[in-house]
Amino acid sequence: MRIDVISLFPEFVDQCAGFGVVGRARERGLLSLHGWNPRDHAEGNYRRVDDRPFGGGPGMVMMIEPLRAAIRAAQAAGHVDDRPPARVVYMSPQGRPLDQAKVRELAALDRLVLLCGRYEGVDERLIRAEVDEEISIGDYVLSGGELAAAVVVDAVARLQDGALNDAESAIQDSFEADGLLDCPHYTRPVEHELGTVPAVLMSGNHAEIARWRRMQALGRTWARRPDLLDEAALSPADRRLLDEWRASGEG
Ligand SMILES: NC(=O)c1ccc(NCc2ccccc2N2CCOCC2)nc1
DSSP states (O other): EEEEHHHHHOHHHHHHHHHHHHHHHHHTTSEEEEHHHHHHHHOOTTOOOEEEEEEEEEEEEEEEHHHHHHHHHHHHHHHTTOOOOEEEEEEEEEEEEEHHHHHHHHSSSSEEEEOOOTOOOBHHHHHHHOOSSEEEEESSSSSHHHHHHHHHHHHHHSSTSSSSHHHHHHHHHHHHHOOOOOOOOOSOOOOTTEEEOOOOGOOHHHHHHHHHHHHHHHHHHHOOGGGGGGGGGHHHHHHHHHHHHHHTTTO
């Protein structure tokens, strides 16, 4: 998959995507990342990319032409005959919330262009003419769209075939599969001043361990993210586990 990032700080996203699974996916050629700086496409001596907002008010707005030229350059550079033009996604607080379903949809594309706003944002005419969809990574304000773009790159990279090894895939699957929060994890030492590892995990009884982990996932989801838990859709066994978790006073 090819991702083109339009940003005044293209190296920002490139560096965020240089480590671990994402870095490995790039080395394996599963994902390629290309940065495009609108300033390189701005006219005049000062290479203007922003200007004052019509109607007054604080801050500056990113101008149409440098962004449009950068998007055009990105689309031309990565164009493959009889392939559809890249989908252009604008990272913005006004976007649709990113969730794993949307990540899966984006990860299936051949190409993606991520547009990162700075200043107060981008001239609305550019958005209407060039942007296919706006995506938000959450209801909070960042200084620029680059961190949001880096989040999309990471989440999408993990889903490229071959990016994850078997263990990593299993973890990804379990996380995605039932939409529950994860269970707690422990490793050596067994005894520590911060506490002892739950005995069930030391029992070697794999059925009991799986049961305990499922109960913890259900309980924690119920306690922390009830919005993710559709109790009605729980199997009778899961419902019993959740009741047991609540009765155990862990809640
Ligand atoms: N939640 C998100 O996905 C998210 C994404 C981007 C972002 N910021 C870039 C931005 C993009 C578009 C419009 C305004 C702005 N901002 C520019 C700086 O000033 C604040 C407004 N913030 C949060």
